[in-house]
Amino acid sequence: MKNLLKVLITLSFIGSSLIASNSIKAMKIPGNVSDIGPTSKAWLSTSYQDVIVYPQTTIKLNDLDANAMNADNSAKKLRVKAITDGKNISFLIKWKDESKSIQEGYSTTSYGDGFAVQFPTSYKDSKKLPYIGMGSVGRSVVVHLQKATGFTYEPNGNNDVYHQVNENNQNAFHEDIQKYRIKVKETAISDYQRVFISEGFRSMTQIKDGSESSKMQMVYKNGYWKGSLSLPLKSSYLNLNKGAFPIAFAIWDGDKKNRDGLKLLSSWIGVKVVGKSGGEKLIDLLNEKSKGDVNNGEKLALENCAACHRYKNVNMAPDFMAPNLSNIGGYSTKEYLMESIVEPSAVVVAGYNRNAHKNFTWYDVDEKGIRTSTMPSYEWLDEKSRNDLVVYLQSLKAEVK
């Protein structure tokens, strides 16, 4: 009996590791998924797949308190489902969060929990995807963002949050509040919802004309958030109507003062639309691991990179010299890492402090406004050394707690 149990456990373990080929399968279902929320029965038709999100250590805020609260550096597991009706696609994201944090009005001392889903506007060249931290020059992304907000009074009834006032502060509006309360209750949890097009951190532009429409919702229950996003497979910005396409997820924990770049982030992950042909190459590329000697890679990093970058327990460089690479393996593809080494200016990480001392800016700008990374190219390294380095970089990532 004991042995049989052992065999069964082993079998189920092998089974699950085979299924977990690290892509999200979108099941086609009958009906319309354009308008479904996190509690819809439609989700019962498919099962969860794991996605790991890592602290984006490459970005730090100018907020010592927040940085200290997030110093423990642990990753988190999201559980994700996807379904499509052939015209629209919907994602369900579930994650653990001990406490529900709500953004109160427009206070800057309390921060809401939230989540975002990111898509590249083009993935024709799947070796040159946008920078995972909100795109990069010439490689744009569309970001759908939802933050948990409290009930807010909205005099114009148009979901125009800039003209909202917190009802607690505005007793004068009492009568109107009564009138609007029902409406507000309906929309309150989803009023901080935005769609952006972005070519890099701090270049985010809100899409307000409805040409990229989506529906997002988030609900908190029993220590878990569930968020949903529904959007058309094809819009003026995105074409997800393929066998597979890349997606990335981010979550913010308001309790830990997470906001802006201070968040947990996944790598580009392939969504495979079940029953639609093509996309295998993309999925393979997104999952590709470099082959080589991890110990030699570590040695090469110490010799060539540690003067500027901090990572893991290597902290010789000043903190603001270059992105911290402690989780770079968690949210980068192999192709991105290889490109970073041989062609640093192909994607220039903007840095987090726009007033940085000139010794600590991460790029130079020429008279045409073109940014050149201050990192030297390591094209001169032989192929084996480059592969070894990338094997090591891919190993740099936090554990799930």
Ligand code: HEC
């Ligand atoms: C002279 C300082 C310097 C050295 C040496 C250096 N880098 Fe960089 N690196 C930077 C700067 C600055 C950036 C940010 C600008 C950019 O994106 O190129 C960067 C960016 C990166 C990125 C992208 C980070 C992200 O958040 O996406 C990677 C990966 C990287 N470097 C790896 C390396 C590796 C591997 C080495 C050693 C072989 C190395 N770097 C050596 C300064 C340096």
